[in-house]
Amino acid sequence: MKDRLLAGIGALALAGCAGLAEAPVTGVAAGAKTPSAFTRAIHDAVRAERNFADTRDFDFAARGFIATRKEPMITTASGQPVWNLAAFDFLQQATSETVNPSLWRQGQLMAKHGLFQVSDRIWQVRGFDLANITFVKGDQGWIVIDTLGSNETAKAALELANQHLGARPVVAVIYTHSHTDHFGGTAGLVELADVRAGKVQVIAPEGFLEAAVGENVIAGPAMQRRAMYQFGIPLPKGADGLVNAGIGPGLSTGTSSLIPPTREIGATGETLTIDGVKMVFQFTPGTEAPAEMNIHFPDWKIVDMAENANATQHNILTPRGAVVRDAKVWAEGLTEALRLFGDSEILIASHGWPRFGNAEVRDYLGKHRDAYAYLHDQTVRLMNKGLNGDEIAARLKLPPELDREWYDRPYYGSLSFNSRAVYQFYMGWYDANPSNLAPMPPVDTGRRYVAAMGGAARVKQMAREAFDAGEYSWAAELLNHLVMADGDAEAKDLLARSYDQLGWQAEPSTWRNIYLTGAKELREGVGAPRANPASQMAALANLPLGSLMDLLAVRLDPEKAAGQTLKLAFVLSDSDERSYVSIANGVLVHEEILAPEPVDATLTASRADFLGAVFGGQPLPPKITSGAAKLEGSPQALLKLGQWMDAPNPVFPIVTR
Numbered sequence: 092m093k094d095r096l097l098a099g100i101g102a103l104a105l106a107g108c109a110g111l112a113e114a115p116v117t118g119v120a121a122g123a124k125t126p127s128a129f130t131r132a133i134h135d136a137v138r139a140e141r142n143f144a145d146t147r148d149f150d151f152a153a154r155g156f157i158a159t160r161k162e163p164m165i166t167t168a169s170g171q172p173v174w175n176l177a178a179f180d181f182l183q184q185a186t187s188e189t190v191n192p193s194l195w196r197q198g199q200l201m202a203k204h205g206l207f208q209v210s211d212r213i214w215q216v217r218g219f220d221l222a223n224i225t226f227v228k229g230d231q232g233w234i235v236i237d238t239l240g241s242n243e244t245a246k247a248a249l250e251l252a253n254q255h256l257g258a259r260p261v262v263a264v265i266y267t268h269s270h271t272d273h274f275g276g277t278a279g280l281v282e283l284a285d286v287r288a289g290k291v292q293v294i295a296p297e298g299f300l301e302a303a304v305g306e307n308v309i310a311g312p313a314m315q316r317r318a319m320y321q322f323g324i325p326l327p328k329g330a331d332g333l334v335n336a337g338i339g340p341g342l343s344t345g346t347s348s349l350i351p352p353t354r355e356i357g358a359t360g361e362t363l364t365i366d367g368v369k370m371v372f373q374f375t376p377g378t379e380a381p382a383e384m385n386i387h388f389p390d391w392k393i394v395d396m397a398e399n400a401n402a403t404q405h406n407i408l409t410p411r412g413a414v415v416r417d418a419k420v421w422a423e424g425l426t427e428a429l430r431l432f433g434d435s436e437i438l439i440a441s442h443g444w445p446r447f448g449n450a451e452v453r454d455y456l457g458k459h460r461d462a463y464a465y466l467h468d469q470t471v472r473l474m475n476k477g478l479n480g481d482e483i484a485a486r487l488k489l490p491p492e493l494d495r496e497w498y499d500r501p502y503y504g505s506l507s508f509n510s511r512a513v514y515q516f517y518m519g520w521y522d523a524n525p526s527n528l529a530p531m532p533p534v535d536t537g538r539r540y541v542a543a544m545g546g547a548a549r550v551k552q553m554a555r556e557a558f559d560a561g562e563y564s565w566a567a568e569l570l571n572h573l574v575m576a577d578g579d580a581e582a583k584d585l586l587a588r589s590y591d592q593l594g595w596q597a598e599p600s601t602w603r604n605i606y607l608t609g610a611k612e613l614r615e616g617v618g619a620p621r622a623n624p625a626s627q628m629a630a631l632a633n634l635p636l637g638s639l640m641d642l643l644a645v646r647l648d649p650e651k652a653a654g655q656t657l658k659l660a661f662v663l664s665d666s667d668e669r670s671y672v673s674i675a676n677g678v679l680v681h682e683e684i685l686a687p688e689p690v691d692a693t694l695t696a697s698r699a700d701f702l703g704a705v706f707g708g709q710p711l712p713p714k715i716t717s718g719a720a721k722l723e724g725s726p727q728a729l730l731k732l733g734q735w736m737d738a739p740n741p742v743f744p745i746v747t748r
């Protein structure tokens with residue numbers, strides 16, 4: 092009985108909670124891979140319209156280069172590849188006919204890798220991960236700002252710095268914000284014991300831990316699946332596949348860590364002197380991340396803008412899915428930064444290359460601010476005149492003074508997507524048109540449209556005509572209805588070829604990756620889950636018990652629990668957390684209190700054993716036999732909980748049904 096019970100608990104195991112492992116590198120997908128005359132014409136127009144003669148970015152990105160790592164492959168301890176510095180060598184060629192020239196340029200800049208001197212006290216390692224890692228030389232050791240996404244890439248970056256600049260201990264780590272690519276590598280730099288012993292300070296913006304562990308948890312599986320599209324994770328790296336991720340070359344796939352901060356910054360103007368280095372902070376919550384801050388070095392006139400001013404237009408709403416951000420607050424943070432730190436001679440950031448010279452810094456901050464302010468204000472102006480999101484997106488264009496700046500180009504976020512995001516921020520998805528009040532699901536819509544257009548053969552004919560005329564978005568809309576309706580192979584192939592052309596045309600890396608990943612999945616299917624169980628469990632390790640119970644609540648299958656009730660108590664013996672769980676009416680309600688009434692079962696276990704049993708599929712009986720865990724009441728009750736849980740699907744279909 093107990094074995095069955097514990098197998099039932101194993102069924103709760105999370106799927107696809109965190110961790111995106113490296114895609115197997117396969118050849119380019121089958122099918123015609125030739126850019127059309129229409130696609131080539133778009134590339135020609137980009138070459139004519141954009142100022143490729145402006146090479147300041149190449150100068151800034153190359154300035155101060157010292158050396159890079161000799162061995163291009165960075166691996167885990169067991170030899171699994173985490174990051175390959177040579178993977179983007181293909182960008183050394185001048186251009187590619189399957190990549191928008193503007194995006195190719197961004198890819199070239201971001202593929203530069205190695206150790207770079209920024210000033211006499213600051214260095215950065217760039218191109219070792221999606222983000223940068225910054226080394227500030229204190230009196231005794233290194234102050235590290237942002238730690239990359241994997242322990243392995245962070246360790247490789249520190250080794251490179253120590254090798255060329257002399258070995259120094261890491262005395263402090265600063266997380267500029269709560270996204271994994273800025274804290275995930277910390278255990279590759281410092282020992283947790285040294286942090287606990289006070290030998291290493293870890294500084295972060297107020298609210299960091301809650302945001303870091305909580306921002307992507309409840310909707311984690313859906314976000315991770317969609318992230319595969321946004322970051323092109325299934326794509327091979329190359330001119331036919333992944334070229335760039337907009338804010339960096341791509342995502343590393345190593346082991347992530349989260350060492351909680353020992354000190355929080357909660358107000359603009361807070362000043363710290365660490366290891367002889369004076370830093371003034373600007374607290375900017377609710378901008379690019381829920382918890383974020385910029386850092387000023389007043390003695391050196393250098394500012395670190397975190398992820399608030401990037402070498403690209405950023406996302407107000409990330410296509411992988413997230414809570415929408417506030418473009419107005421973002422712009423206001425940049426106005427304040429300009430006022431507080433506008434005397435800076437050098438600007439560095441969490442992604443991309445520095446800018447040198449006060450005029451450059453001011454211009455960059457000001458025009459970033461203006462781009463987000465324009466996006467916000469003009470979207471709202473048009474919204475208040477009655478345009479819906481699609482209409483605003485079709486109309487909105489940055490003024491020429493902003494549009495021509497390479498750093499306002501849409502490599503990550505685009506005006507089209509971001510203006511819809513501003514609309515969503517204020518209005519939600521509904522555009523007020525009664526016809527759109529209750530749209531049908533895509534399969535039903537597809538079947539009806541296909542019938543209305545005269546059947547599958549006619550739809551394909553219309554789509555081929557659109558394709559031949561270079562109207563790939565319209566071809567995709569027609570074919571999407573047909574693929575959703577009956578999954579016709581010929582329709583899938585033509586849809587994939589339409590997505591190829593759209594991907595090759597796209598200036599945003601995100602759009603390219605989304606189109607090309609869609610094309611690949613139309614041709615080859617979705618593929619196996621790529622989740623990394625160790626990373627999944629690491630993602631849960633720091634969650635409060637209440638958040639873990641939130642995860643169970645959104646997995647309850649109401650049909651399985653129909654007509655039944657359950658009351659359970661959970662006690663984590665080592666962290667002194669407890670939860671009282673009650674299931675009735677198809678709803679799991681939890682309160683983090685001592686159970687106020689008799690329950691069907693009480694499980695008392697250490698945090699690690701609880702996580703292992705409930706989310707890791709690990710057997711509980713040995714723990715109960717050994718006395719490490721205790722189960723009181725009905726084992727059947729715990730079994731029911733396991734049986735009622737519905738696992739998320741980490742590889743749900745997107746371009747098909």
Ligand SMILES: [Zn+2]
Binds near residue numbers: 270272
């Ligand atoms: Zn980042």
